[in-house]
Amino acid sequence: MSLRVDDLTVYYRSLRGDVKAVDGATFSIEDGEIMGLAGESGCGKSSLGKSLIRMDARMKHVGGRVELDGRELPIADDRKMNEFRFRDVSIVPQYSMSALTPTRKVGTVARELLESRDVPFDTVKAELVRRLTLVGLSEAVLERYPIELSGGMKQRTVMVISTLLDPSLLIADEITSALDVSSQRAVGELLVEFRDRGFVKSMIVITHDLAILYQVADTILVMYAGKLAEKAPAETIVGAPRHPYTRLLISSLPEVGVRFDETRLAGIPGKPPSLLSPPAGCRFRDRCPLAFAKCEEEPPFVEIEPGHEVACWKAAA
């Protein structure tokens, strides 16, 4: 088992109190698994991803532990985490466009990054060039400044550099959101290829776009208001979801071929609760058509069939 997250709780400090962004997340990722992490804005998906590699100053680790390949990740200790970053856990950030230092050539950025990990640049340069070629870039990009590359080229460059040391876990945060559909497909297919070639062992792909996840992910974890709602193979999440939130979300997505005049889709009324003081019990119950008295008690995140976990009283019954 590659990654095991146990009861992870991460809050944000704010002037009005703690924002409970990730509340008791428990899940694991197998070797070679690409897990999609989906949810709407503010559901805690990015916070969960970030807490596995670097918490920013406003985040605090409230409880729970994270284990990668049998070693505990010291996620609360910014310094100690340094040993793991890039080698074991790596990230492709949401804005890869700005992840490269604008005043440094791409090759220099890569060299400095490697040398900060005591890896001499020359020992991996051949591999770097090989991988750049694989994603359709030439060695010449190393001599370019970021401004000379297009958005898609920068995205691919960052993907190659951040996976150069074959990390065990890669976190890809909304990396397709700012791209056009044709580049989205190219980047999505690259993620799968990187896994297949063993450049990364397992991956967490964070996005709000379930359609993309269906294309690239093996399993999908859906979050709602800081809690895990459902985790299952991608096929099951899209074809036979059990959590009412997942069901409504999937049925609200228009696909090519669905027309307003013929099939009228419906959204989910209401909005998620504030994470400053979320209500006790199921956090979806105000918007849920199936809610009943028991929903005032918090539903546990339990396995209802092999590989399919749901946090809902109705689904578990």
Add this chain to the structure above:
Amino acid sequence: MLEGGRLMLALDGVSKVYKVGTFGGKRLRAVNDVSFQVAPGEVVSLIGESGSGKSTIGRMVLGLSRATEGTISFEGQDVSRLERRRLHAYYADVQGVFQDPFSSYNPIFKADRVLALVKGFFPEIGRSEWDEKVENALNAVRLEPGACLGKYPHQLSGGQLQRMLIARALLLDIKLLVADEIISMLDASTRIDVLNLLGDLKERGLGVLFITHDLSLGNYISDRAVILRHGMIVEAGATSKVFGNPVHPYTRMLLTSVPQLHTKWDATRPRPVVEQTSGETAAHLVEVEPDHLVAAVGETS
């Protein structure tokens, strides 16, 4: 295509050329010889990737930017070069809503100020009648007046803010709404409600120019679709025809790239590559079937 009497908005050979580079030495054709029409009660999607000129067209229709060539007419009157007073009258008929609802509001004032500002258009209407109008407009966009009046922008959700902007447009009894990526910043569970709202308004006779990069959204809501690339129309016509029987290789490429929920990207077929043409001359549009125009391409496919 359409009988002249029904036309509301008509673009005819519209181009926009920007001067770029040092001292404006270079010319950039952001929009190149674009013609299409919007009729009352019709949603027309302008679909294109970034840099296709779709937003520039929206801005020109709204008079925020001037067309370099061609004419834009609204109900038979040329609106591409209106001076101030006539522009004001034009805005009583045509309004725009943009992508980011959070930056469309001034965070210092309460959100319903955008509604109060519209009152300036109707000096003759009394207070109570106005309040009733506001309430009707909010009901039309399915906003609870009590839940959103008197609130600051940060207290409302993106979907609520976006719907309030549409309500503002409705207060003016507009005939045409330019909706530029209005739902791309909204969450999946609420965006469909805003789309359905456009659908309902269209049934009441509102014309909508729906600008989007998302093919499935464009397909869901629109009667007619215009596919743009590098500022030029590559394919246009009835949505069912453009999406059901795409002819241009670029449209086909877009459609095979769209991630779908129940079908995987076809792995057996290599990723389609579309050649990067940046020719200055606009391609000639050919009618392949009634109400379906396609840009002539060299037979490469």
